[in-house]
Amino acid sequence: MNYWLDLFTGTTWDEFQKSGASISGFSYRMRKTVQKIQPGDILVCYLTGVMRWVGALEVIGQTDDKTRIWKDAEFPSRLKVKPLVMLSPTNGVPMSELKGKVHFFQNQADSGKFKGFVRVSPATFRVKEDGDLILRLLRDAERTPVSRPVDAKKLARKPFFKAERKKGKEIISTVVSVPESEESENLEQPELTGKADARTASTRHIEIQHRLMVLGAEMGFDIWVARNDRSRNWNGQILGELPQVIDELPTQFNEATNRTIELIDVLWLKGNSIAAAFEIECTTSVYSGLLRMSDLLALQPNIDINLFLVAPDERREKVKQEILRPTFSLREKPLAEICGFIGFGKFTEKLDGIHKLGLASSLKPDFLLKTAEFFAAENGD
Numbered sequence: 001m002n003y004w005l006d007l008f009t010g011t012t013w014d015e016f017q018k019s020g021a022s023i024s025g026f027s028y029r030m031r032k033t034v035q036k037i038q039p040g041d042i043l044v045c046y047l048t049g050v051m052r053w054v055g056a057l058e059v060i061g062q063t064d065d066k067t068r069i070w071k072d073a074e075f076p077s078r079l080k081v082k083p084l085v086m087l088s089p090t091n092g093v094p095m096s097e098l099k100g101k102v103h104f105f106q107n108q109a110d111s112g113k114f115k116g117f118v119r120v121s122p123a124t125f126r127v128k129e130d131g132d133l134i135l136r137l138l139r140d141a142e143r144t145p146v147s148r149p150v151d152a153k154k155l156a157r158k159p160f161f162k163a164e165r166k167k168g169k170e171i172i173s174t175v176v177s178v179p180e181s182e183e184s185e186n187l188e189q190p191e192l193t194g195k196a197d198a199r200t201a202s203t204r205h206i207e208i209q210h211r212l213m214v215l216g217a218e219m220g221f222d223i224w225v226a227r228n229d230r231s232r233n234w235n236g237q238i239l240g241e242l243p244q245v246i247d248e249l250p251t252q253f254n255e256a257t258n259r260t261i262e263l264i265d266v267l268w269l270k271g272n273s274i275a276a277a278f279e280i281e282c283t284t285s286v287y288s289g290l291l292r293m294s295d296l297l298a299l300q301p302n303i304d305i306n307l308f309l310v311a312p313d314e315r316r317e318k319v320k321q322e323i324l325r326p327t328f329s330l331r332e333k334p335l336a337e338i339c340g341f342i343g344f345g346k347f348t349e350k351l352d353g354i355h356k357l358g359l360a361s362s363l364k365p366d367f368l369l370k371t372a373e374f375f376a377a378e379n380g381d
Helices: 010-018 028-034 114-119 128-143 184-188 196-218 255-261 287-299 313-323 344-357 367-371
Strands: 003-008 023-026 042-047 052-063 077-086 160-167 170-177 222-225 266-270 273-280 306-311 339-343
Touching (some): 028 077, 042 077, 287 306, 306 344, 339 367
Parallel strands (some): 003 042
16 A cells, blocks of 8 residues: 545535545646555645645545536546545644654755655655654544644635636636745745754845835835735835735736746836835745746736846856747747846845945846846857
8 A cells, every 4th residue: 555645726626525535636747656655655645725634534446436526626536435534624734743753854954845855636645654654643633633723815815717828819728727926935934944054145135126126116116025925024014015005916817827927036116016026035946936927928928017036146057048948948938038137236236336326216027138138149059
């Protein structure tokens, strides 16, 4: 018998239960992995976003049942299952209880990404004892329930969104995912990482975010700060309470676009238009920020926005390497032609000069195009 990870959101877990909890489904691209799962294996259910273990399902076998269970996705690779334990999110087992007890969460450095284990399902537990432990904790939680509050917004998060794309003259409806920010958890509680460099990176991220917001406000723009960053503090100032910060995004975009936009670190807005968008990369792989920019352009191919990735000067080569990947370079509009790199050193030097001369209120966002470095021109080297 093997244990397998089965990922849910609060929404898909609720839909699964309401359907009778007899069929679990996965994406079509995971069909070959699903075929490896045998009767008697156990699916261990994890709620993303709220980070709770909520159930265990015994696999009965493969099924071709095509009953519509989930509103926003089909999950066509399906297994017939029998519930062993099913908990509400509030009574679920927090991931934090596994710290130091399982292979994928050995210490705080694993927090958030958990060695990549909870990124996709089904995925087999590499250490069977990890599955044994979680099943035991689930049974304990079923016998002796403990109610712990969950973030209602994270619980209600939808895993997929409808979007449209053009194919010739035809409009094709498709379904897309909008992942949460990878760095949010560690940045919100940098003291928990136990590493001085992580704390420094977190502090630098918030400082640059704060300075971009203040500059944009001085230039007359409304400001959007990433939804998961609004409560962060810089020198006693809460980011979400700074001047010109808005609570709602422009309404002209579809839901998938808004979900993507609201996770971008800083936006400068003029009315319903986005004048500039900034991703600040300190603690992640750089790739995640570029992906968010690319997702935005894929969802709104005709939108005209100044995009900038702001990162430590020493990460210039890393940014160049990532932005010239085929997935970004082979777009109709290569990302390297649209998204400029601004090093922290150059940005702070430029900003200090602007404030010394009192120029902020008379600037236009185009000045950043001269400050930023675009790597597309180097493609032919």
